Amino acid sequence: MAIAKSDIKLFKSQRLTDEADGGGRATGTAVVDGQVNNLFPDISRLDRTIGRINLRKGFAGVSTTTADPYQGAHAIITQGPADPRVSVLLFAGSQTDERADARNAIESFVVPAVSAAFELLGNQLKGQRAIACIQREEQRLPEIGQVFQLxxxxxxxxxxxxxxxDGRLEQFTYDYGNGNFTTFTRRRLDLSISAPLETTFPGGQPTPSGTTSPKSQVLGTQVADAARYYGISPLAQAVSQGSLSLRVKSVYSQLVPSSTRENSLIDQLAGYQRRMFIAAGPARTVALTVALVSGGQSRVFLGTGCAPGTLSLSVNNAVYADDGKGGLRYVSGSNWITSGTIDYETGEINLVRAGGGYTGAASATYQPAAAATGETVTGEIPIELGNRGFVYTLALAEAPPRPGTLVVSFLALGKWQEIRDPGNGEMEGEGTGTIAFGTGSVSLTLNALPDVGSAIIFAYVSQNDSAITQRTGSSVPAKAKVNRTLPHQGLLPGSYSATFKVGGVTKTITDNGHGVLSGTGGNGVINYAAGTVSMELTVTPDAGSGITHAYQQGSVTDTPLTVTSDGSGMCAGTIPGAPLKPGSVQIRWTTRQRQAVPALGASNATGALPVYESEISVDHAAMDDGSGAWVGVTGTINYSTGAFTLKVAGTYTYTEYTYVTEKSDGFGKQTLKLVKTNTQIMESFGGTLSVRAQGNAQSYGPQTDVQTVAPVTLDLLPGIAEPILPGSLVFTWAGEVYVDRSGVLYKNINSSTNAGVAVGSVDYKGRTATLSNYNAGAAAAVTLQACLTTNSGFSISALTFRTPGAPLRAGSLQVTAVRVDTAQLVTATADANGVFSHAVIKGTVDIATGIARLRFTSNINDETGASNIPVIPLLVRYNGVIYSSLPLDASLIGLDPVRLPADGRVPHYREADVLVIHHTAETTVASPAAGGTVQLTRTGQAEITVVDPNGLKLKAASFTADREHGRVTWSNPLVLQDESGAALSTPLTVLDRVEHMTLCTEVQISGELAISSPLPWDLPANDTRVSSALSWGDLQSRYHHWFTQKTWNSGVPNWTDSPVGETTTANYNLLSYPPIITNRGAIDGKWALVFTTASQFQVVEEKLGVVSTGSTSQDCAPINPETGQPYFTIRAAGWGAGWSAGNAVRFNTDSCLGPLWMARTVLSGQGTVDDDQFKIQIRGDAD
Structure with a gap:
């Protein structure tokens, strides 16, 4: 039997209440269509006064005596409440969940995350509406609207x-005992909260490492937004046939009642300075000796700074780790300290215990770090329809972010989301991404599409306008260099040697006649013509010894030659004085290269930006290799004749600058963007060579040169142009560890006193270390254990930031800044339209989102930048007033609003939702005639119904609806009654609904929805509705997971989907006699037929218990009391022999029921409709 329209019903759940146990299983009672209060109670005066949310559970079901499938089952709201202060939403449920489960699912908008950046200060008592907290100065302030868990x-x-x-810095004093006190600075926070504390939460007293225990934990939260809601909204604009987008009045529905309040923002930092400790290298392990300070305090020093969160300290049979906030936490072993602290900048660790201090050995593993300060760099990517997506990139090459500082904020469906860099270059939070700290390239993947008209805001710390980069690793090339310019030129190739002693043993370096040095002492190169030597020593000489250079020297002449080069840069010529001595030839020349410099900040008479071009000189030199070629340069030389070829010019990268006009400042101004294009062009050669050579008949005389060994210079970062960040350098060489402290190198640092032996210095800019005291016989390899490089110097003339909350009160945002050039304090206030028009501060603020876009300029129309007025970033502050939602008492409104969005609204459209776009037209029939026909104005309707003025529906037998042709034919005779027999009055109204089902491909906060298939009709605004569908897929009763079990343990029954232990040899013939199951009788359940004898069994359901008994000799059909139909029928003919007491048959059944929850929200305010209603349609397909 096919599924008829009358078989589709909405069934009530067990308990239609707002108690914790409301909901539950399905009943067999169908909701009567159109009956007042058939699901929800009346709205009381108290509900109208403070607001209320009611939850009711129902089940979409098919009431047939077959198991026919109801395909593609889903439900939509076809008509919302007429009262604008009442809203209705649908959301999914399970077959057995109750209101407490549904409430928890709704309230799980936020879930606990990691520990917050502050702790409770003292006990916080039950009933308080504010909590006192404490945090370190460098930690982030909490924002208005944030949710935390105590x-x-x-x-x-x-x-x-x-x-x-309300945050302020305060001085605290801590008593170590025995008269030892310490004073430290922390930020005290007084945080107002939306609801009073339900119980007392203990807090700690301040210490240098945090707060004392026992204490409550404060956890941050993160948005889970796991619940999905389905609702309805009218079209805000008419749409045309074929359209793939439409606009609804709102993508939100009110789930929780709320009210608003004003909150002031005072002296907030827009551009601020942030001090931080940056990891300078990978983890290193050091052996330590702990010393007693006094009383119960012990102290030990790491010798360098320490990166927060990286310390593991093993001491006195216990292991401790730092908490990232300057304190130590116990990890394992025997905990013997009462508190511990670490100074990340100096590496000083203090350990305190009540019973006296500790002295002895310890070890620590940590990452070295250096303290740095920097300005916050801010910017934005305006979001428009054309660039809206999930993936974005940032090019921050001009000021790359420091690790752990980049924060990206974006607005999705009206809620600010954040992605942060924890310091490892992998962004996390409400999205993912990566950062290349060396180049400033950032890739972002957002978890949700940003709202059109908003912006992606980014902020980070940069050490002025270049990166801090970690430079570590072993086998750094070109370490211990000794360079020497000999007192003579024109050396005889193959005649040079250098000797020095290592441990009393002579080491030798000789040349091979082709400019290459090698030997037991090291290697290097020699320029015979110029008389220069560069050696890289394999081992260092004995202290106080010298290097003896021995060689033969002859006269040398310099000859200028004039040549021309061809298009490939090759030239040819002849060197006089041939035949020439192989290895004695050196040629030098100069080329010219063009370079362009963009004239940023300048303008000419026409307002265009010029590009200035100049030329630079590049010096070159080539030595012959003694075999007729040049070292590292293309060409040849004939020693017999002096003829040569030489490539004197090559291609180089030329950067060309152009400008394009774009809208980039965020408030309607056109700006010029600099575009760089790299091309390869040829150098220009001047035509003159300087040749130095010796004739083959040259005579030579022996020479010696003794070089007293000077301090060894280690080239730490060859090929790197950035200076070393002071305090970040730690390296090992020749078995010694060297640590930089303010430019002085120390070794043999005492971990008890932090003192060491000064042995050299660091040239930060030159990136070299010079040692005057070193071990003899030291190998040349240097290992950089820690090193950071940086550059410095910037100010700003533009700033983008967002306020910690929105919306703002119009005209409330005030900005102050300090000019770099005059140190003048300037102040500007946005007008009611959010526009700044001060003489120096110009820009806009979006009061809906809190995004402020500022330019510091004397002329906002000057696109050249010449009118910019630089300001100090860390002194830009603002005041303002924001509106925040004030959720109401959870016990009165029926939900705890704290874990829900602050404004109580949730989106009822999401990407990939099924949408039903529908419009209902009305045709009035004053006097319907039996057998007559009414032709409607359109065809292809989804549904045609007939109602009277009171809303009663004409029964289906009284008319025939031809939806294909848009026609209604009255029955003959015509009986004007509804399905229950109630009489209808005239005039009748024919309601015909057209609809279009499609997928939602994009949702915007503005109400814009993109759909996957074009609309087939023109549809008007307001009367057209867009409903999102709660889908269950195919609904069909069935049995599954049938198995037997030899032994059934009633004390620990097996409700899993596989047998426990052995199965039975006896069985049931499922192939020939499958169990009979119907849509009307089946439930979602787990069943066991537990044999009590060889032929008798009990019918047990996991939740219901024993519901019946049965026998193998008779059909078993336990009745579902809710429907009067069997849950299932097990046919007697299917039973085989061999059953015994204790055997069991396990199987599961699925119902043809789709559970759904309905949420009715009443906002505070006067109602406008006495008898309101909303309509739900259960939909699907069947033969």
């Missing part, structure tokens, strides 16, 4: 929403 062990927890923030 956890008191396993006894109590509560989510709190911040409604106001």
């Amino acid at each position: 956890v008191n062990g396993t006894t109590a927890s509560q989510y709190v929403r911040i409604t106001a923030v």
